[in-house]
Structure formats: structure tokens, C-alpha cells
Amino acid sequence: MFSIDKLAYISQLRKVNPTEKFIFAIFTMFICIALNNTIVSITVLLLMSAITVFKGEIPFGTYIKLMSLPLAFLIVGIITIAINMVHSSDNLIFGFSILNIRLGCTTESLETATRLFFKSLASVSCLYFLTLSTPVFEVLSVLKKLRVPKLFIELMGLIYRFIFVLLDTVNMIYISQNSRLGYSTLKLSYNSLAKLISSLFISSYKRSQDIYTAMESRCYDGDINLLEESYPSSSKRILLIIITEITLVLIAYGEYVVQLRL
Structure with missing residues (x-):
């Protein structure tokens, strides 16, 4: 049996209703992607990691190794976003030329790369929360209930x-x-x-x-x-899921209001 499947079976969240875990993970991931907010992404990353490691009792070292797997792809992606062609020195952090092509990193491109980096890691943490707490055939059962x-x-x-x-x-x-x-x-x-x-x-x-x-x-x-x-379904867990999703939206809205005032 593959190690991720083993972790799903030994997780302390194994007996939690899989439908609730599926909805929580997918909705949180979609909200994180849709809001496109760095603070929200960091909040989701820390929240999902804390639930998976501390509540699910997944070994911290194993979780870090799993989270490091997509880092190589992410680093390549954010470098290509942070460093691109520039035509002026406005907001330029650093630049260099290759074959008469001016490349550089601007404040805007760095912010975009940072936002993408944390949003990707947060989305991965949502999927790991589901994968490391729910065996795959229970996920298939949830999809069956959702009329997939x-x-x-x-x-x-x-x-x-x-x-x-x-x-x-x-x-x-x-x-x-x-x-x-x-x-x-x-x-x-x-x-x-x-x-x-x-x-x-x-x-x-x-x-x-x-x-x-x-x-x-x-x-x-x-x-x-x-x-x-x-x-068994838990109304308490469902309420916590709703509160969490609303809180994430409010965090993004609060930062948007602060930026407007600045």
C-alpha cells in the first residue's frame, strides 16, 4: 500500500464524515483560488497544515516532505513570473540583459509571483488535508453521492x-x-x-x-x-466549516477596504 494511503488509514480524522471533509477541503480551496489574496492563502495554508498535523496526528516530518514535492515546479513557475521582459525602469528591483533583451523583476511581478506561490501551496494543503485523512475509495463514495x-x-x-x-x-x-x-x-x-x-x-x-x-x-x-x-454527521463541524469560509471572505474584504483607504 502506498504511503499516502497508509497515512489516510492511520489518521485520527479517518472516522470523520468524509462528505464533510470533502466539502471543507474543496470549498476552502476554491475560495482561496477565487479570492487571490496572499493573507487568505497563508491563513488557509496554516489552518489546513495545523488540522492535518495536530488534529490528524500525521508526522510533521512526513507532512513537510509531502509539501516539498511541488516546490520544484512552483519555484520554476514563480521565477518565470517574477522575472520577465521590462521596457522601463519604473518599480524595477533588479534587471539584466541577454542578447539585447532586457529582463528584470519589478514590484508588481514580485507581488504576483508571491501571491501565486502562497495560493498554490494553500491549494496543495487543502488537497493534502483530504488525501491524508480520507481513503480514496471513500472519496469515490462521496463523488457518487454528489451525482458525479x-x-x-x-x-x-x-x-x-x-x-x-x-x-x-x-x-x-x-x-x-x-x-x-x-x-x-x-x-x-x-x-x-x-x-x-x-x-x-x-x-x-x-x-x-x-x-x-x-x-x-x-x-x-x-x-x-x-x-x-x-x-455520523455533526452539526457542530458543519457550523465550523461555514464560519471558516465566511471568515476567509471577511479577511479578504477587510484587506480590500484597507487598501482603498490607503
Whole structure:
């Protein structure tokens, strides 16, 4: 089982109603994206991280490692936004020329990059809150209750299952190659990697067919039925969700009023 799935099962938020967790995470993420406010984004990031780590009791080091995964993509993205072509020195923080092209970082571009950085991290923290507290098949059950098309839900479930088939196949082939010194030199590594990729498709396809045959032997008719647990709904949690969303909107509105007065 993948480590994120393990964390979802051991989370102290595991028994909380998945519909409430789903609505809280998705609504908070949408509000964060729509408001496009740095203070709101930082608030969401801290709030979701605190709930996931302290309330869900997810190890802090593990959470930091997971949050650092998208940083490489974010850093590349914000650099390209912060540094772009400039035509004047107004509000220019620093600049340089490459092949007669003037590049630089202005106050506006830096603010935009900072806003995007925190908004992206806050959105990731919302998704991690849901992922690290709710097993994926409970998320699929919530989508089913929300009348999401059945085909979409079944595709998500099957793709999720086959990800593990793919990872297991890669692991077995790699161990077999490595035990025969297939990665002892750079040349052998490239050769082994090419063979791994070519055989991966064939092996994965065969295993997927075997899994499908096993599902049909268990009367699979195109509908994946799961045993769903019954979780009690809490009016207190629903009230807290509403208060949180309203507070985020009020924070953004308050900052907007302050900027108008300045």
C-alpha cells in the first residue's frame, strides 16, 4: 500500500464524515483560488497544515516532505513570473540583459509571483488535508453521492487500482535487473532502463487483463460496488466549516477596504 494511503488509514480524522471533509477541503480551496489574496492563502495554508498535523496526528516530518514535492515546479513557475521582459525602469528591483533583451523583476511581478506561490501551496494543503485523512475509495463514495457521472468514478477507481499494478511491476523488473548488475555502469543502466520500459507495458497489460478476468469471475458488470461505512454527521463541524469560509471572505474584504483607504 502506498504511503499516502497508509497515512489516510492511520489518521485520527479517518472516522470523520468524509462528505464533510470533502466539502471543507474543496470549498476552502476554491475560495482561496477565487479570492487571490496572499493573507487568505497563508491563513488557509496554516489552518489546513495545523488540522492535518495536530488534529490528524500525521508526522510533521512526513507532512513537510509531502509539501516539498511541488516546490520544484512552483519555484520554476514563480521565477518565470517574477522575472520577465521590462521596457522601463519604473518599480524595477533588479534587471539584466541577454542578447539585447532586457529582463528584470519589478514590484508588481514580485507581488504576483508571491501571491501565486502562497495560493498554490494553500491549494496543495487543502488537497493534502483530504488525501491524508480520507481513503480514496471513500472519496469515490462521496463523488457518487454528489451525482458525479458513474463512468468518471469507475475510471478513477480503476486507474487508482492499476497504479499499484504498474508500481509493483516496475519494482519486480528493477529488482531482477539489479540482481544481475544491470545498473552497474552508465551504459548498462541506459540499456536496462530501455528494456524495463519496453517490458513494462507488456507485463502491465497482461496483469491488467488478469485482474479484469478476476473481476468478471466475481460478477463484475461495469459497476464497482463497495461496502460503505456509515459516518455520523455533526452539526457542530458543519457550523465550523461555514464560519471558516465566511471568515476567509471577511479577511479578504477587510484587506480590500484597507487598501482603498490607503
